[in-house]
Amino acid sequence: MTILNRIPTSRPSRRVGLTAGIVAAAILLAAPAAEAQSWPPPPPTVEEIDAWVEDAMARWEVPGMGVAIVHEGESFLSTGYGVRELGKPDRVDGETLFSIGSCSKAFGAATLAALVEDGRLSWDDRITDHIPWFRLHDPWTTQEIRVRDIVTHRVGTGSNQPLRPLVVDRRDYLTRLPYTEPAHAFRDRYGYTNDMLVLTGELVETVSGTDWDSYARERLWNPLGMTTTTARMGPANASPNHAEPHAIVERRFAGDAATTGMPLESVPWQYAEDVTVPSGGVISSADEMSEWIRLHVGAHPNPPLSASSIKLMHTPHTVIRSPGSWMPFEGPGAYAMGWTTGRFGNVTGVGHGGNALGYNCAIALAPEHGFGVWATTNRNSELAWVLTKWALARFLGTEELRNRDWHGERERAVAEANRRAFEAEEARQAARLDRGPSVPLDRYVGAYRNGYAGEVRVRLMDEAPPPLMPAEGRVGRWDATPGRYERPAADAAGAGTAGTNGSENGANGARGDEAHLVLEFDGRERPLRLPLEHWHVDRFDAWYGDVRIGVSFLLDDMARVTGVEMDYYGQLDRVP
Structure with missing residues (x-):
């Protein structure tokens, strides 16, 4: 059309x-x-x-x-x-x-x-000569990274776009980089990164x-x-x-x-x-x-x-x-x-x-x-x-x-990208188990933390907030300031309810159809709340705009929830 x-x-x-x-x-x-x-x-x-x-x-x-x-x-x-x-x-x-x-x-x-022409900087200056607090994943790279490295895509940090909705400023963004694994070794190869251009601004x-x-x-x-x-x-x-x-x-x-x-x-x-x-x-x-x-x-x-x-x-x-x-x-x-x-x-x-x-x-x-x-x-x-x-x-x-x-x-490249994306989604849907949560919903409630994402809280609410829909294009979608332009999804009706996909019966229902699990971050505009939609067993989906964040709760052999594994943000341990 x-x-x-x-x-x-x-x-x-x-x-x-x-x-x-x-x-x-x-x-x-x-x-x-x-x-x-x-x-x-x-x-x-x-x-x-x-x-x-x-x-x-x-x-x-x-x-x-x-x-x-x-x-x-x-x-x-x-x-x-x-x-x-x-x-x-x-x-x-x-x-x-x-x-x-x-x-x-x-x-x-x-x-x-x-700045180099004005004599205020040299291409071979160490970054820590000017920004003493800057750190990366390992001490040697932190010490050796030079000005020319940060605009030539060879540092190895990758691009941590998922941090953008969470951090309050540029320094907050940069201080979380030591908690990431490098995408490749320092000066080893080309690896496109937005992170080092963020550092350029700093x-x-x-x-x-x-x-x-x-x-x-x-x-x-x-x-x-x-x-x-x-x-x-x-x-x-x-x-x-x-x-x-x-x-x-x-x-x-x-x-x-x-x-x-x-x-x-x-x-x-x-x-x-x-x-x-x-x-x-x-x-x-x-x-x-x-x-x-x-x-x-x-x-x-x-x-x-x-x-x-x-x-x-x-x-x-x-x-x-x-x-x-x-x-x-x-x-x-x-x-x-x-x-x-x-x-x-x-x-x-x-x-x-x-x-x-x-x-x-x-x-x-x-x-x-x-x-x-x-x-x-x-x-x-x-x-x-x-x-x-x-x-x-x-x-x-x-x-x-x-x-x-x-x-x-x-056009052929776009068609091929769509083919791969649609096939992956079909496979995900086909693998879905018709099983509700393995424990009552209130067992998931609590605070979880790692150095990268900070603290993430899971709450049980009588009424779920509307899904956060940052008004963005699909590419660069982590760039939004959450909360500034929120809009409900077109299919928001019933999203986030615990009483779907088999979770409404027995202990798994916890609080029946009125119970909603909500994921809460401290973000650029606090708090950032995302309804959790049950997928199967202990796996839920949170949606930030059109980005699906898979949330898998981790249980020990006593059925105690000890942590959560999140797409983009890694494993977070439960805060006692």
Whole structure:
């Protein structure tokens, strides 16, 4: 089912460089057919790009999109397509603000580069030289981790998104990292992590003496003319020209966030900005990202960073053997500093992807050719990544790359992700036992603790709270501030009652149909309460938005509840 075909795609404003204005004449004077296959190819016209984007938006069911293209160091196209919010007529233009997700990581690396240039930091400084309280899983790594390590994805911490609803600030987040097992050994391999970019924000604020947003604004954005770019939701939401994020209406959808044929709705922006910036959270527009691209292709008239710093940020540091779909290269590549890099046909591609809060973003550069493209959508979609590769191929690609079915490749990947997700859910349902809790519900009541999650309490209540439904897209879903935008699930009726799946009879019913087990955390907005829905025996499900948290109570040989094993949070021991 195509649901967005009637979204208007005309734009009230657009910025098109002089390069685009002469393209039509260049096409008329093109060489004979044999020479037309030479490299690089003639660039597409703006009209051709418009037609491609409008068709692609209908294909991927995207409400609105921002696009910026820099060609030969000049702005070729900076505009918007579609609408800022479904059901409303306001159209996207070059000044419309979008959340750019992990495309923020390059800004994080750039703020470190600025401190290095100003002599306030060295790339080889130990983190503990500046943040003495910082600790990781083992003393040696804690002692040896350097500034350059934290923006090159080689530390090994993984990404602890499940902490985001629980912690009160960035330091709270970072002090829980020693309780996690490393995903791989320090400097052993590439391992994508948001945690170290969270640390980047803490380091910049410690050394600069100001918050990260203010430092980035003073040192980077203002010199570049990026006057509306921000890492604060307040100013972005106050702007009359911002794109609303959209998510699939169906709650607890097990499939890929980019799935088409499902109704969408707009949802409020949410981001734990005081925790995770600059791992994500930067908000910008096509017009202003054009200036960011020009800086990185060496064409900005007022660069806030030296060419040597820009080159270092693009330099390979950590090998990536298998690129992700958002990476602007084919085959093995590398992570640099806030950027990925590798070969795309005849050029070196530098770029990144981002997703969060009902947005997807992608940026791809070919610095030696003065080229860059940025795209963003106001729903979770593969389209931003498809567009950047299509644009790289059309402007600078080989004939083989220009003929690639970029849409089809990503559509097949989404279909395969859905197949795996649906099969896993079917297997889980088939394995479910028709057995109620093994002990009365009040036996589970109590406090449980570990160093990672802190204290978790299980309560028995006469009336369960409505399921917490953070209004987010499916990707980046741990980023919400719990409680700020709660909404009941569509299937909330009866959720959380103990009297389901065989638990209503005998001792297992405890307090009959009125009894509800509730999981309670101390979160960013205390308390965070999640109804526990019985699955089978001593296994329950708690739902944080569309994230299922499996909760398995642990019993000893005397049928005493001694702890709980929770998805994402590990084993917690019962507090006496």
